[in-house]
Amino acid sequence: MLFRVASLRLSAFLLGTSILAAAQPGAAQAAAGTRSFSVPAGPASASIPQFARQAGLQILVQGDAARDARTRALSGAIEPRQALARLLAGSGLKVASWRGNIVTLVPELAGGEGQDTRNVGSEEIIVTGIAAPFRSKGNSTTIVESVVYDDVETLAADGSIAGLLTQLPGISTVEDGEYPRYVTIRGISPDLNHTTIDGLTLATVGESGAGTRRVNLQLMPSDVSKRVDVFKTFTAEQDAGAIGGAINIVTRSAFDRRDQALFVDAYGMYRTRGVQQTGSNAVGDPGDHWGGGVKANYATTFGASDQFGVIVSGRYDSTPRNFAQNWQNTKRFLDQDNEIIARPEEELGWNGRVAPAHFGYGTYADVSETYGGSAKLEYRSPDDAVQASVMGYNYVRIQDQSTNINHIDFVPLAEELTEEGGRGEITQLVENYRHNQYRRENRGILSSASHTSGATRVTARAGLTEETFRDWEPYVSILTNPTGYFLNFSTPDDEIPILTGIEDPSVIMNAPYRMNAQRDVYSNAQQEVFDARLDVAHNVERGSQGFGVVAGVEYRRLDMSKDVERTDHSVTGTINEWIYDSGYRPPTSPHSFAWLDYNRFRQEKWDDFPVNESASFDNSHTSDYRYLEELATAYASVHLNLPATTIVGGLRYDHIDFTGTTPVISQGSATGEFSRNDGGYDYLLPSLNIVHRLGDTNVRLSWSETLGRPTPGNIAQAENINCSDTGDVACTITRGNPDLKPRRSRNLDATVEHYYAGANGMLLLGYFHKRIKDDIFTLREEAVIDGELYAIRQPLNASDSEMQGIEAAWVHRGLPVGLSDHQVDLSANATRMWGEMNYVTDAGNRAVDRLINQPDWILNGSVTYRIPQLGAGLRVNANYRDAFLSSVGANPWQDEGAGALTTVNLALWHDVTDNLLFKYEWNNVFDNQPHFRLGENLDWVRQQNEYGSSLFFHAIMKL
The missing domain is CATH 2.170.130.10 (TonB-dependent receptor, plug domain)
Known part of the structure; x- marks a missing residue:
């Protein structure tokens, strides 16, 4: 607070x-x-x-x-x-x-x-x-x-x-x-x-x-x-x-302000998807279709020679984000006789078809509030030899989200499955309710000072930034296991399967629901980074000739911690008295579902269930950790400035020390003890950049070595020891790995840029290649400890990855259209990528034809039509992102990722007076919604989201 x-x-x-x-x-x-x-x-x-x-x-x-x-x-x-x-x-x-x-x-x-x-x-x-x-x-x-x-x-x-x-x-x-x-x-x-x-x-x-x-x-x-x-x-x-x-x-x-000192933008917005009926079961006021906000910035200079400057900004907005989800993460696979088999493999007789094993619907009443601002004080001496600034900023985003999740689990009846759909027997109906109040804050103070003497500039910078995350999540789960009830579904091509109906829908409200889980979870995470660096540059500005040099040192300290406090309750008994028919049918569902009346339940029933002290203690400690990282580095690069060519060769030395502090988990229970893992690494990293200028054309060649540092979670993961009398090994250990080396990448880039029309136009074509060594995956190995055989699971450097791609771009600004002084700005770019990743799991080695998060294609385009007499413009932006992997399973059919997505945004603005402008925006014009897929080639849709579109009206004052 x-x-x-x-x-x-x-x-x-x-x-x-x-x-x-x-x-x-x-x-x-x-x-x-x-x-x-x-x-x-x-x-x-x-x-x-x-x-x-x-x-x-x-x-x-x-x-x-x-x-x-x-x-x-x-x-x-x-x-x-x-x-x-x-x-x-x-x-x-x-x-x-x-x-x-x-x-x-x-x-x-x-x-x-x-x-x-x-x-x-x-x-x-x-x-x-x-x-x-x-x-x-x-x-x-x-x-x-x-x-x-x-x-x-x-x-x-x-x-x-x-x-x-x-x-x-x-x-x-x-x-x-x-x-x-x-x-x-x-x-x-x-x-x-x-x-x-x-x-x-x-x-x-x-x-x-x-x-x-x-x-x-x-x-x-x-x-x-x-x-x-x-x-x-x-x-x-x-x-x-x-x-x-x-x-x-x-x-x-x-000092860089344009033709106005004050800018104020007050705006309202309308979301096409409203709160539906989730408001009756939400904590607080989730809002509906409407939102809005205001943002402003002001800049001025002062002093005898205007050597001082101040710029301040602030914003506040409240945005409804109500949405719905429909998912089927579990699939059933069929053989030639329509019998269910364990895996989609030809040796098991798989016929190439899948059927859903459940239907899941999530309905979210959601509103986000963002507020914050920044202030910056600057100084520039009249001769520009001395420059200094100090800036503070603080931004907060609070998201209140009330969620109702309904699951229908069923067993498909093999004899009634066809390519168009089928029938199944219901095994379980589940209603989960949770509320989250996510609060994320990023703030910092940054300072900089520089002195220029001739061709030499010395710059000192220091800053302290901090991000915090907090969440309170009350959660209740209820379920029922009816018998003798059936449902029907359809399986449209390349779409998520659809529930077409429950044959006796009275089961939704009349089945005896019982308590399954009840808990409160408070999550807190914080990271603080102190960063200080000193740079010296000599004879490297544009137009310099001969030798130049850039050298510097940097010290950075990263301190991160996470703490979870969880209270689990022991729950029993039926709960039908506190459920109701929401009357709301999620997208593609023919039925509404039973929802828990959370606000009434919290007031009348929550305290009836005793706290499970043991489970609460364990769950409050297993995710806690602290990670401390210190970096000390020195770097230098030599610039050779020839009349048409610039060559920059550099070398960087990185020294890292880190400490991870994590709880010890034994036999699935927290011991209350903590283990400390220390580690570090040193690397020398070379780089070479060459730019050759042929008139209006730049030819670039770059080679460098870079790192992918292990995440704090890789190193500070809690150690979990579990021993039993069954299996080939006596005990298993799951833990982080303080001996992880960072990923190492060798990067090669070649690009040609051509500028034309007085640099109002640019054409670009480039090629890039990355070879990543010591990639990090969670592996299983066996070791003898104190005479006992252990299976150890921990992240290790065990694989390599490779990717390459081609980029092309075209930009032309101020293109006359032959009508008065009307103009058009055009921008388009395309990137094609290929990747390969060798992935190691308990099941063996796999070669995957892409990297995590890597789409094959990325396409972006923008067209802006300007009418100067009216101070008006019309802009259309379009973005296309191809499908990509988000996680790789132990088996190919367990891979998950996001489907391709195209988004088109539209805006129109025009002057009302010299100082007042109206702007209209329509985001996601064609209502394209994200969806998520499953399978070796992301073959099947597993989740569909519905967010709708949004429209904005801005009244903008400029002075």
Whole structure:
């Protein structure tokens, strides 16, 4: 509660500050009145950005035009237009257009008033503000994809960074329902990415404190960023633990603001799927179709030379997320005589058909609340030699979810099975009710300071980030085992089987339901990361010639813990008095089901069942652990800057020490004791990047070695010792493995980028290959301990993986359409991937033709039509992600994964006044819903989800 109150106060303060700041004199006076200037004479590449910051302007100029230009000295209090004219006198540059706070410069012999600011660029552009993402890509020495956040135009259904990244080549996501949560890069597991904010590591507890390394980017709002960079190749200064890629969130700066100082977006939303009748059985108010929120940011500079900057942001939204699920995780397999067999194998006579063994329906009343904000204080000396900033942020996401789950278990009658369906005898009806209040919070404080002297820059950064996860889950399960009741079902092609009817539906309410389980579970997980680094760069900026060097050191401390407190009750007796007919029929079900009246049951019956002390003690300790990791690293890279070629060779040394503290479990029971496992590793990791420029074409070649560090859960898993008098071995031990080595990947990349139309267009074609050694899987081995034979199950380095792929992209911005000054922006990319994984289980070795989380195809496209006279635009985004594996079974037919998914989003916006804009969004236009599959080639549908679509209306104020 203390954390929530503190977060609410911080959010309210930040949001309030944003709005109140609009009342300050001069908040929107970037180019009006006189300003104090102090700009020394010198190269235009240095003086123009300095002038722009002091004037509060965004200035764009071709890099080629500015490279040899020199500007005059400027000092004193002068009106910005007059000041810029004095600065440029005799430089060979002139103003092509001045629109609001955006100024475009061109050579004096080129262009004139009214030139389109979109068509001024070459590969290098001097910009104060946000440049097109492929401009930074063209200037990079590595293969990097960048996505720029735009306050108006960005389409991200839940406003998160995860949603923002889905437009980039080779990016897919692992969803939380219909919303992107974890990012996969080129089909590599999210656990093998490294995510930073302004270059400092973000804390993560993984899923519900599971101890994975994946970062939940659903929690981080995209409006905290001005840009997100995804690095696909690596130099020595990037973190080594990034087989998939490195994601860096570049936060906003007051010095990079565009043509408004204040931005406020108030919005409402409508979900096509409502709460149905789950509200009668929910804890709290789950909401229905409607939601909404507000977000705002404010930026300003101050001081005699505008050397100080402040930018603050805040957001709050409440979103209904009601949904339904239909699943059949258990399948029955048939032989040529329609008899049920154990496995779908030809030697057993399998006829190629499957039948369901149960029907499961989940109905979720769900509402999510997100709030938080950020504040950043910055300093830049008038000559830009010294820069410093400190930033704090805090974001909270609370999800209240009430769930009713109904199972019908049955035995298919072999003699009545056909290709179209069949009949079965019901063996069990189950109703499970649970409520979850998930609370996830990510907060941090980040600091940075740099000093530039000539061609040398020294940068020091330090930050402390923390993520916490909490959940309270009351759970009740009731069931009945009727006899002599039958159901019928159909099996449509490549769809989930459908229950067509229970022959005597009175059994649903009249069968004698009895208590099965009752418990309260409180889960708490926390990770804290302290990260400090010092970097020195000499002669490595764009345009440098000769030798350059980047060197640095970093220290990082990661501390994670998980604690579960569970209270189990001993339950008996029938429970029909507390059930009712919900009247709600889940999708594809012809019947409504018996639901437990939870609120009444909690008040009248919960305390009648005594606490099971032994089970509560065991279940409260078996999942607890703590993991401490310390990293010390040093790195250096040498840059050889030739006229048309840049060669960067680097070496990184990583030293890791870790400690895992876990409970000892014996004979399935917690002993109350804890074991401590210590370990560590050291690696030298080389890298080489070559960029060759042929006019407007970049040819890139990259080779590097990276790591996939074991997750805290791999190392700190509780040890479970179980001994019996049966079987081939006396005892089995399940435990984590402190001796795990990280995965090691050798990465090869080759890419060609061609820029055209003044860098408004880009074509890209690339190839990548990764060979991963020491992959981590849970294996079984035998060992003699104190004279007894033990079977030991633990994660080991025992396999290898390989993947490769091709990426292609096309981007063209500002394409004229021949109608007034209307324009179209086009963006399309495609990634094709192939993978192979050697997987080792108790059943033997398997070769799988893909990696976990790796789809074969990823396709993204976007079209934006602009009407400048109306300040209007229409955008369509489309994303396609092919099917992928989420887990590999001991046998091929036990593999599980997600089916292919296409999502189309639509947005329209237009000016109402100079400072007011309306925006309309329709997310998931065609109502495509995720589904999940089972089998060696993901042959059969095992789960279907129903979320519906969402519509938004935004009223946006810009000053």
